[in-house]
Amino acid sequence: xxxxxxxxxxxxxxxxxxxxxxxxxxxxxxxxxxxxxxxxxxxxxxxxxxxxxxxxxxxxxxxxxxxxxxxxxxxxxxxxxxxxxxxxxxxxxxxxxxxxxxxxxxxxxxxxxxxxxxxxxxxxxxxxxxxxxxxxxxxxxxxxxxxxxxxxxxxxxxxxxxxxxxxxxxxxxxxxxxxxxxxxxxxxxxxxxxxxxxxxxxxxxxxxxxxxxxxxxxxxxxxxxxxxxxxxxxxxxxxxxxxxxxxxxxxxxxxxxxxxxxxxxxxxxxxxxxxxxxxxxxxxxxxxxxxxxxxxxxxxxxxxxxxxxxxxxxxxxxxxxxxxxxxxxxxxxxxxxxxxxxxxxxxxxxxxxxxxxxxxxxxxxxxxxxxxxx
Numbered sequence: 001x002x003x004x005x006x007x008x009x010x011x012x013x014x015x016x017x018x019x020x021x022x023x024x025x026x027x028x029x030x031x032x033x034x035x036x037x038x039x040x041x042x043x044x045x046x047x048x049x050x051x052x053x054x055x056x057x058x059x060x061x062x063x064x065x066x067x068x069x070x071x072x073x074x075x076x077x078x079x080x081x082x083x084x085x086x087x088x089x090x091x092x093x094x095x096x097x098x099x100x101x102x103x104x105x106x107x108x109x110x111x112x113x114x115x116x117x118x119x120x121x122x123x124x125x126x127x128x129x130x131x132x133x134x135x136x137x138x139x140x141x142x143x144x145x146x147x148x149x150x151x152x153x154x155x156x157x158x159x160x161x162x163x164x165x166x167x168x169x170x171x172x173x174x175x176x177x178x179x180x181x182x183x184x185x186x187x188x189x190x191x192x193x194x195x196x197x198x199x200x201x202x203x204x205x206x207x208x209x210x211x212x213x214x215x216x217x218x219x220x221x222x223x224x225x226x227x228x229x230x231x232x233x234x235x236x237x238x239x240x241x242x243x244x245x246x247x248x249x250x251x252x253x254x255x256x257x258x259x260x261x262x263x264x265x266x267x268x269x270x271x272x273x274x275x276x277x278x279x280x281x282x283x284x285x286x287x288x289x290x291x292x293x294x295x296x297x298x299x300x301x302x303x304x305x306x307x308x309x310x311x312x313x314x315x316x317x318x319x320x321x322x323x324x325x326x327x328x329x330x331x332x333x334x335x336x337x338x339x340x341x342x343x344x345x346x347x348x349x350x351x352x353x354x355x356x357x358x359x360x361x362x363x364x365x366x367x368x369x370x371x372x373x374x
Contacts, residue, residue, distance in 0.1 A: 004288045005358045008280060012358050019363045021296075022343045023207055024155065024183060024320050024354035029269065030209045036272035037211065040265045055264050062267050065274040066216040069282070070181075070200065071191045075253035076224075078217040079262050083182045084111040086201025086217035087149075089257050090178055091115035093227035094147065098123025103141045103148040103175070105131045109155040112180040116149055131159055132310060139169045147176040152184035156347055157309030158293070158320025158354075160184065167196035176223070182206055182215075186277050187289045187319055187357070198223050204266070207319065207356065210273035214266030219254050231259035280357075288357035289319045292364055296321045296353050299368040308350055322350035328374045340370050 014020045014028035029037075040058075043051055063074040080086045096119060104116040106128050116126050127141045131154050142148055148170050153160045163179060170177035179200045181190060186207040192200060200218040204210030219227055229236050229250070235258050239245040250256040277285065297312050300323040308322035324330060334346045344353045344367075355364065 004280065004284050005360050009358055009360075011276065015358070017341070019342045019359070019366055021353040021355050021359065021363075021367065022345050023209075023356045024158075024352060025345050026205050026212065027207065027209050027356065029211065030273055030276055032276045033210050033269040033273040036268040037265050040268040044265075055267075058264070058267050058271055059262060061271040062214075062216070062274070065271055065278060066218070068278055069185065069190070069274060070218060071193050072218050073221065076218050076221050078219065078254040078257040079267060080201065080215050080217045080257070081213055081263065082215050083180060083201045083203045086199075086215060087111055087115050087178070087180065089217060089230055090147075090199050090201075090219075090227060091119065091149075092230040093257075094176070095226075095228075096122050096124050096146075100124045101145040102126045103129065103138070103145045105129050105150055107131045107154055107156065108149075108151055108180070112149055112151055131157075131161065135162070135165055135169065138166060139173075142169050142173040142175045145173060145175045147178060149178040149180070151180040151182075152188070152190070153318040153320065154309075155183055155320070156322055156350065156352065158183075158312075158318045158322065159309045160188065160316050160318040162315070163190065163195045163197070167194075170198075171196045176226075183320065184318060186274075187282065187285050189282055189286070192218060192220070199227070204270040204273060208270065208273050208277065209356070210270040211266045214263045214270045216270075217254065217257060219257065221253070224254060224256065227257075229257050229259065233259040235260055285357045289355065290314065290317055292355035292357075292359050292361070293317060293319050293321050293353075295361060295364045296323075296355065296367065299364070300371065303368065303371050303374070305371070305374075319356065320352060320354045322347065322352045324350050325374055333371075333374060336373075337367070337370055340366075342367055342370060 011031045063077040066077045067074045102116050104126050177198045179197050181200050181202040185202040198220050203215035205212040234240050236256050238249045238251050239247050305323040305325045330346045333351050
């Protein structure tokens with residue numbers, strides 16, 4: 001029986017050029033996404049906005065596809081520029097009072113660190129934890145907290161948290177639950193209802209295999225009135241298609257967070273990329289990503305490399321592996337691998353490798369063969 005990477009390898013032209021192990025940074029476009037964007041480009045060049053109705057259908061297609069990926073309603077999906085915009089929408093859109101408490105994590109990517117750090121100047125207490133703290137410590141910190149913000153997968157170590165268990169903690173404490181999903185959405189299951197997530201943001205250019213500059217923000221319908229739009233333009237309002245209207249009533253869904261013209265060509269690409277993932281099935285993608293990352297983890301350690309974070313397990317492992325060796329310069333390793341046609345990334349003194357499901361076991365063996373010289 002063939003493997004999932006073999007069945008879908010033809011969707012990824014990058015395989016003809018590189019062994020691409022850098023999906024945690026910027027992923028190559030799938031052929032589907034690239035062709036969808038080319039279609040829009042050609043259509044706009046030849047017909048301008050004559051087919052605007054198709055553009056509108058594509059926006060709704062992204063909302064529907066993203067909702068299908070996380071078990072939400074399309075009414076709970078807003079189209080945003082990136083994860084940072086999604087996080088800022090939540091952080092700035094909530095009403096904060098001195099003495100309010102936020103639970104946040106020290107190892108986060110800056111996009112999920114700075115917005116909460118900034119609240120300290122407003123008298124908000126931020127309880128800073130480590131992403132490696134156990135659930136009991138998180139439970140204790142959530143006592144009296146207004147919001148918890150955490151990444152599904154930590155960007156450097158690849159440590160994956162138990163989103164369902166954290167959701168239970170937040171629900172029990174009446175704590176708003178925000179998830180930065182960019183390093184996990186598309187390769188690991190997310191059920192926002194089961195996990196009781198209030199809001200979630202992710203860009204399309206990593207594991208979703210879509211373009212940069214186009215992402216999604218989920219805001220649970222029941223909490224949308226608690227999050228005010230921080231950017232306000234003509235499309236935030238219910239009657240935005242009536243240019244003569246001056247009624248400022250907000251849209252009745254997550255579209256209230258969309259301020260003005262959208263990234264149409266990006267939406268064409270993102271819709272195609274998410275629909276490809278849905279057609280393959282996250283349940284099929286997860287074990288393939290885990291297997292390739294496990295192969296890197298075990299192989300690097302066998303070669304004497306140190307790996308970052310707790311021991312990798314089926315419960316905490318994701319698509320990211322960071323490794324280094326004393327005396328070996330990270331940037332030199334990354335450069336040598338690039339010269340050999342293998343794309344990884346230098347991150348804070350570590351080599352970070354992040355394979356997607358379409359990478360083959362033989363590709364990983366080539367990486368490990370190159371690492372043997374160190």
